[in-house]
Amino acid sequence: MRNESIKYIVCALVISGGAGSSAPVGAQTTDCGHLAVSSHASVPTVGDIQSLSRCRDSGAVALVALWTRASTLPSAQQAALRYASADLRDSRIYDALRNVANDATLPATARLGALQVLTSYFDATRKVSMRALANPVGEAVAIVADYNPQVGTAVLPVTLPREYLAQLADLAWEDPDPQVRRGALFLRQQFSFRHPADTPLPAGAISLIAGCGSRVTIQSTADVTVPIDLHIGNAAEMRSYALAPASAASPARVMLSLPPGPIVATVGSRTVATLPIRNAPCHPGQIP
Amino acid sequence: MLAASGPAFQIAAAPPDTAGALLFLARMRLTGIEGGTVALRLEGLASDYASLNQSSGVVIARIDSGDIRISLREAVAGVPFYRFSSNKQVVVDYYLVRGQQLPHTQHAQWVQDLASVSIVNGDRPWLGIDQTASIQTASATSGMSPAGTSTCDVSGPGPTCYSGLSVNIQPYYDNGNGSFESGACCGPSQTIDVGFSIPVESVTLTIGDPDYAGNTMTAYAQDGSLVDQESFIGDNSPGSLTFDTKTVAGGGITTLQLTAAPNDYVYYLRMEVVVGSNLITLTCTGPVTRAEVISCTAAPTNPASTLTVSNWSFTSSASSFRVDRTANVGSHTWSGMLVLDGSIAVSGAVDGQPATTSAAVSVAPRDWTGKLAPKDHTVPSPSLLPAEPDSFARLGWTHMSVEVAPNITAWDKVISDGGPNDQFEYMADIGGLAKTTSDVNTNALALGSEFYNFQEKKQKTISGVTYCAQAFVIQFIPLDQAHEGTAPDLYPNSHSGIFRRHVDSVAGPRFERFAGPFGLAGDTLREAIQQEAAADSKAMDHDSRNNLTSVTVPCQFHYTITSYING
Numbered sequence: 001m002r003n004e005s006i007k008y009i010v011c012a013l014v015i016s017g018g019a020g021s022s023a024p025v026g027a028q029t030t031d032c033g034h035l036a037v038s039s040h041a042s043v044p045t046v047g048d049i050q051s052l053s054r055c056r057d058s059g060a061v062a063l064v065a066l067w068t069r070a071s072t073l074p075s076a077q078q079a080a081l082r083y084a085s086a087d088l089r090d091s092r093i094y095d096a097l098r099n100v101a102n103d104a105t106l107p108a109t110a111r112l113g114a115l116q117v118l119t120s121y122f123d124a125t126r127k128v129s130m131r132a133l134a135n136p137v138g139e140a141v142a143i144v145a146d147y148n149p150q151v152g153t154a155v156l157p158v159t160l161p162r163e164y165l166a167q168l169a170d171l172a173w174e175d176p177d178p179q180v181r182r183g184a185l186f187l188r189q190q191f192s193f194r195h196p197a198d199t200p201l202p203a204g205a206i207s208l209i210a211g212c213g214s215r216v217t218i219q220s221t222a223d224v225t226v227p228i229d230l231h232i233g234n235a236a237e238m239r240s241y242a243l244a245p246a247s248a249a250s251p252a253r254v255m256l257s258l259p260p261g262p263i264v265a266t267v268g269s270r271t272v273a274t275l276p277i278r279n280a281p282c283h284p285g286q287i288p
Numbered sequence: 289m290l291a292a293s294g295p296a297f298q299i300a301a302a303p304p305d306t307a308g309a310l311l312f313l314a315r316m317r318l319t320g321i322e323g324g325t326v327a328l329r330l331e332g333l334a335s336d337y338a339s340l341n342q343s344s345g346v347v348i349a350r351i352d353s354g355d356i357r358i359s360l361r362e363a364v365a366g367v368p369f370y371r372f373s374s375n376k377q378v379v380v381d382y383y384l385v386r387g388q389q390l391p392h393t394q395h396a397q398w399v400q401d402l403a404s405v406s407i408v409n410g411d412r413p414w415l416g417i418d419q420t421a422s423i424q425t426a427s428a429t430s431g432m433s434p435a436g437t438s439t440c441d442v443s444g445p446g447p448t449c450y451s452g453l454s455v456n457i458q459p460y461y462d463n464g465n466g467s468f469e470s471g472a473c474c475g476p477s478q479t480i481d482v483g484f485s486i487p488v489e490s491v492t493l494t495i496g497d498p499d500y501a502g503n504t505m506t507a508y509a510q511d512g513s514l515v516d517q518e519s520f521i522g523d524n525s526p527g528s529l530t531f532d533t534k535t536v537a538g539g540g541i542t543t544l545q546l547t548a549a550p551n552d553y554v555y556y557l558r559m560e561v562v563v564g565s566n567l568i569t570l571t572c573t574g575p576v577t578r579a580e581v582i583s584c585t586a587a588p589t590n591p592a593s594t595l596t597v598s599n600w601s602f603t604s605s606a607s608s609f610r611v612d613r614t615a616n617v618g619s620h621t622w623s624g625m626l627v628l629d630g631s632i633a634v635s636g637a638v639d640g641q642p643a644t645t646s647a648a649v650s651v652a653p654r655d656w657t658g659k660l661a662p663k664d665h666t667v668p669s670p671s672l673l674p675a676e677p678d679s680f681a682r683l684g685w686t687h688m689s690v691e692v693a694p695n696i697t698a699w700d701k702v703i704s705d706g707g708p709n710d711q712f713e714y715m716a717d718i719g720g721l722a723k724t725t726s727d728v729n730t731n732a733l734a735l736g737s738e739f740y741n742f743q744e745k746k747q748k749t750i751s752g753v754t755y756c757a758q759a760f761v762i763q764f765i766p767l768d769q770a771h772e773g774t775a776p777d778l779y780p781n782s783h784s785g786i787f788r789r790h791v792d793s794v795a796g797p798r799f800e801r802f803a804g805p806f807g808l809a810g811d812t813l814r815e816a817i818q819q820e821a822a823a824d825s826k827a828m829d830h831d832s833r834n835n836l837t838s839v840t841v842p843c844q845f846h847y848t849i850t851s852y853i854n855g
Contacts, residue, residue: 047675051674054678139692140815140818145687145772215612226809239608244808254807283599
């Protein structure tokens with residue numbers, strides 16, 4: 001039994017709600033039409049905004065409308081908007097969130113709030129706090145227990161993971177707002193090594209440098225943790241390393257002693273560097 | 289000369305070989321003119337003759353399928369046993385009859401005396417595998433190869449051709465002619481230990497008459513670690529003389545153990561020792577506990593030689609991380625903190641000859657028993673959850689993460705001592721903060737809340753479903769707190785409690801061994817711990833640790849129901 005009884009509770013109520021007939025006397029219902037109207041108030045109540053997530057169609061429309069003026073809302077209403085939006089996974093809200101996150105004319109708080117919700121769209125088991133986005137020092141994106149968001153009527157695109165990670169890269173690299181750049185970089189670094197295939201890397205960020213004898217140095221200037229697979233000797237042998245975030249000014253370098261043969265470096269199955277010839281000279285007396 | 293008698297007598301007399309069987313000594317193809325003669329003589333030192341004369345041993349010369357039996361006593365005096373009746377070639381096979389009472393003479397030899405007869409060719413296995421009459425002694429051959437290695441043939445204990453290298457063999461019995469064995473006479477051979485005064489690169493050894501499986505040659509380093517082992521191949525045919533040659537190599541060999549197969553008689557010859565890359569002797573302290581200082585010192589293997597060091601290098605056993613020494617490369621000592629197992633190599637020149645050697649170095653983990661991850665736990669107040677929950681899932685949740693532990697400089701260390709692990713990062717403490725946030729929806733679970741008022745006044749069953757009374761809304765709060773873990777220490781089987789305990793169970797050993805070049809990512813370690821600890825915690829929703837069951841929650845709440853009329 002255990003938790004199944006709880007699931008029965010939820011399921012039974014959803015079914016009865018759908019039928020609209022089994023509610024107990026005095027049952028409270030959400031009037032989505034009313035909520036849609038009330039959401040147009042200059043400052044909707046926190047409860048009304050939170051309740052919008054229960055309206056799988058009109059709630060999404062109302063939430064999209066609220067995101068267009070999110071920065072004008074008090075902080076409690078903004079928090080309720082983020083909560084309700086994360087709770088209703090809908091592609092219309094997703095598009096609105098992307099627009100808000102990209103809009104450099106908006107305050108950083110609203111844009112980081114959009115990134116917070118987008119993060120939960122990217123991975124429903126994850127929750128990043130606004131504090132972490134604003135000041136991402138030593139923070140991590142938490143994993144959530146006992147959280148089951150609802151699905152809106154407009155299904156999220158299957159390209160969402162790739163789009164999300166690409167948007168993070170764009171914001172981290174090019175956004176004029178340093179707060180947004182920092183928040184996006186934090187998220188990018190949190191997910192890069194778990195999603196290497198979809199994480200954009202600057203061209204030439206990874207390089208292989210041959211040294212004397214068996215020496216090979218992997219160098220990364222990427223701003224994220226990069227899981228690199230080295231395929232050695234025509235892929236006869238593979239070794240894996242994860243290099244820390246770095247920059248062109250301060251690259252991450254790791255010198256290795258590898259078996260002979262050409263080397264191909266891949267990140268998430270993408271070839272990022274090759275070292276076909278390893279004939280670097282040795283200094284006199286240098287151990288090969 | 290046909291054969292050296294010592295080993296032959298040993299084998300002929302050694303159990304468990306079958307008495308009466310023939311032991312092959314030699315085959316000679318001879319060409320002679322009419323009247324030419326062939327004689328057999330057993331030649332030895334004066335001290336040998338007494339025992340030879342008292343022996344009942346018999347040797348057989350077989351010509352054209354005819355056997356001529358010659359006693360050892362006759363052979364001592366020399367026995368002409370064949371005369372050519374015409375100009376022709378003949379083949380003479382010589383055998384020793386086994387199981388006889390035979391003397392053990394180190395220096396006696398079977399000699400074939402020929403008159404008007406010459407040798408066409410011959411097979412004389414008892415003279416060694418190359419069928420030459422002499423086996424080089426230690427001082428007879430030596431040389432420096434182009435690669436800077438020196439080779440010595442060793443036939444017995446004592447100094448060798450390489451200055452500084454002497455050999456100890458125990459037990460040792462000189463069989464003469466450069467061969468040796470474990471005992472003076474007869475019976476199964478015993479284990480022989482061979483010690484070298486300085487480490488050698490490799491040893492090549494020939495074994496005589498290995499019959500059974502189990503004849504081995506094992507090389508050990510100075511610290512007793514195994515360097516290499518080889519098994520000699522036996523022919524499974526007692527009485528049939530065969531030889532096998534094997535090489536043990538790997539460098540740093542200071543002891544050789546020659547183990548004979550059970551009930552097998554063997555002897556050894558042609559021990560060739562290479563003093564090669566070990567022109568340099570590299571001695572390292574340790575093993576050490578991780579992050580302790582190790583020190584390696586290079587010295588010429590031959591104390592009389594001069595060593596010039598040109599480079600030092602470290603390669604880790606796992607992941608093949610490489611460190612080259614960049615300062616004071618000519619020093620004969622390289623010291624520094626060690627955080628990973630690996631190998632230290634030194635190169636240079638000994639008396640102008642290029643030389644390289646290496647030594648394994650290892651670390652033992654630090655005792656981090658009882659070391660726990662730092663914790664951070666939050667209970668939002670007021671609750672962040674909605675006052676009008678639409679499902680059970682809105683009554684509580686827990687966020688779990690492993691973040692970078694505070695005070696990073698206290699636990700994240702980078703070695704900067706110019707040593708073998710220079711610029712390596714290692715952990716001085718657990719670098720992960722177990723962070724949890726447990727939220728119980730006290731916006732809804734409160735006396736007089738809308739959610740409270742929405743419930744039945746008394747527990748009621750409607751259409752077979754038991755609905756909770758308003759009073760249970762308050763009673764549910766401690767159940768929810770215990771499930772989410774608002775006080776993790778008080779509720780160890782809550783979401784937060786399980787997460788924290790799991791982090792504690794794995795963080796110590798994993799952070800303890802995390803080490804490598806600065807530039808490796810450490811967040812992968814934290815992420816991995818976070819993933820598995822969270823999975824453990826979330827599994828509680830489906831197991832018996834602290835789930836909210838039909839017993840603990842004997843009824844269902846009413847939730848706000850969405851109307852789709854306008855939805």
